[in-house]
Amino acid sequence: MNQQEAKLRIEDLREQLHTHNHNYYVLSQPSISDYDFDMLLNELIELEKKHPEFDDPNSPTQRVGSDINLEFNQVEHKYPMLSLGNTYSEDEIRDFETRIRKLIDGEIEYVCELKYDGTSISLTYKNGKLVQAVTRGDGVQGDDVTANVKTIRSVPLQLAGNEYPEEFEIRGEILMPFAVFEELNKEREEVGEAPFANPRNAASGTLKMQNSAIVAKRKLDCYLYYLLGANIPGRNHFENLQTAKKWGFKVPSNTALCKNIDEVIDFIQSWDEKRESLPVPIDGIVIKVNSIDQQEELGFTAKSPRWAISYKYKAERVATKLNEVSYQVGRTGSITPVANLEPVLLAGTTVKRASLHNADIIENLDLHEHDTVYVEKGGEIIPKIVGIDTKLRGGNAEKVEFIENCPECGTQLVRKEGEANHYCPNDRSCPPQIKGKIEHFISRRAMNIDGLGEETIDLLFKENLIHDISDLYLLKKEDIVPLERMGDKSAERILNSIQDSLQVPYERVLYALGIRYVGATVAKKLAKAIPSIDSLANSSIEQLVEVDEIGSKIAESIVEYFSESHHQELVMKLKDYGVQLEKEVSESPAGSNKLEGLSIVISGSFEKHSRDELKEMIELHGGKNVGSISKKTSFLLAGEKIGPSKLAKVEKLGIPMISEDEFLDKING
Ligand code: IVH
Secondary structure (H helix, E strand, C coil), rough: CHHHHHHHHHHHHHHHHHHHHHHHCCCCCCCCCCHHHHHHHHHHHHHHHHHHHHCCCCCCCHHHHCCCCCCCEECCCCCCCCCCCCCHHHHHHHHHHHHHHHHHHCCCCEEEEEEECEEEEEEEEECCCCEEEEECCCCCCEEEEEHHCCCCCCCCCCCCCCCCCCCCEEEEEECHHHHHHHHHHHHHHHHHHCCCCHCCCCHHHHCCCCCCHHHCCCCCCEEEEEECCCCCCCCCCHHHHHHHHHHCCCCCCCCEEEEEEHHHHHHHHHHHHHHHCCCEEEEEEEEEEEEEHHHHHCCCCCEEECCCCEEEECCCCEEEEEEEEEEEEEECCEEEEEEEEEEEEECCEEEEEEEEECCHHHHHHHHHHCEEEEEEEECCCCCCCEEEEECCCCCCCCCCCCCCEEECCCCCCECCCCCCCECCCCCCHHHHHHHHHHHHCCCCCCCCCCCCCCCHHHHHCCCCCCCCCHHHHHHHHHCCCCCCCCCCHHHHHHHHHHHHHHHHHHHHHHHHHHCCCCCCCHHHHHHCCCCCCHHHCCCHHHHHCCCCCCCCHHHHHHHHHHHHHHHHHHHHHHHHCCCCCEEEHHHCCCCCCCCCCCEEEEECCCCCHHHHHHHHHHHHHCCEEEECCCCCCCEEEECCCHHHHHHHHHHCCCCCCCCCCHHHHHHCC
């Protein structure tokens, strides 16, 4: 393919992929199979690698994000990002109309939209391309989060057609759908991280992440509801959004045009129940004057437009009494305070407990013993305490003080600087930590040991038969048979399953160890980059952060784990019993250790192989592919058209460069 043909093909692929993306993520009407989509995308990735001269920051290939650290630039908003006045009752909605009537004669049409509960964003498009995405910030200036927003599939990078203004802004809400939120929290709890309290926090937390490759995996969504700029197309809001939809934006779909306030109120009422069944969180309805002329006449107050208001649904809330605060100890030693409540009916279920999350929450609530508390079930799945009726507080009720010692083993708790949670550091002999670690070790995604439930582990622990995960491999039939509800058959099944777990590959064993922050995905990445537990245990923080997707928090946790002598002993025991603690050689055919200990940066475009193929070769031969050049880089695998800043850095640090052919000689020779 010559250069001209490549250019045409790249353009054709980009256009096809933009359209398929839009059909899938905005219209929810896929027009191609996932497989065919991936084939087109891969073809484009390859072509772009070969032809960096045709790079386009808005190519569909940019959706995967990058692991380059972002430092957000502050950007001033061209038009301030205001908020909306809140109302909670029909009367307040009628007051809104009365205020408008004082300023405007004639007919007024209202648009009702769902009030999405996420984090607001302002997008700027120039010549049909997304050029900037900025958070609300303080309303005057916000963070430039363009790289992260580009990973959101429903945000068009390139608009459809050619009838859009040369430059405009569109504002909307970035959301995390409930299903994604639940999955994410499950994963976080698995690795001992505090779950997000609600999808809104999860969405804004994700948007502010430093690594857009992780943002890309979080499957955020985005609805756009406000078009602004000098040349916006029409003179009413509703039509403008329909036009924006034609350009490729996902605009609110459950909207209504209302001729009067009674219709508005009907709309509000009709969504009070229906909102439960939406895939994304909403917390109310936004009511907007449709005519832009009327909007301009009404103008703004210092804080919000006079032409729009929001109606917020009240979360169901009840008062009940706090019986006591108890504390749970997780497998990583994290302490979760729980409010035990006088049972009360809330939104159809009886609530007896509410999570208090951490010491700061208790402090901020100023919780006292036997307080009367308000419990709410809003967008959240778990009920929470939102306030206290201090008038009902007893005169000598004592403040709830966070415990200082572990409720299970008595060890003094610790709280690391910058962390919200308290931990029990006694991971060797604190019973719930030991049992929790064993439960995690045997779980399906880890060692997949069958037949051992929570109760059996409890019994084995009580009978002093297991003290840590390695003891599983010493269990004998006569240990298990006498236990409650166990017999010959079940004991055999358990022992066979323990035996089978010796075949579980290294990456899953690494996950099974339950090192804080090392979830299944992280373990996979680690095992690929550092293929044995011995080399992992000897890795420094600096070496660990060179690995794809490993940040300093994970690196520190790994180093801390292996610095403890009892963990070193545990690893030795597991090794003796035959657990897989290195990547099998057969998993890497034709590999060698010719590049062992080398960290190699790939840059530019190559003739014979794609960058992914080269990366795989490096790993296959024991080397490490790292993203950025540092003093520790062994050499730069250099292709055509390397960026000038990279070249300068290489020269400054005196790092050798080798060509593709030299590299192939090195590994094959
Ligand atoms: S219009 C000038 N429409 O609610 C204000 N806002 O409290 C234009 N929101 O900051 C905002 N859904 O983050 C508008 N359909 C919708 C909305 C919406 C959610 C958020 C937005 C805004 C906040 C106002």
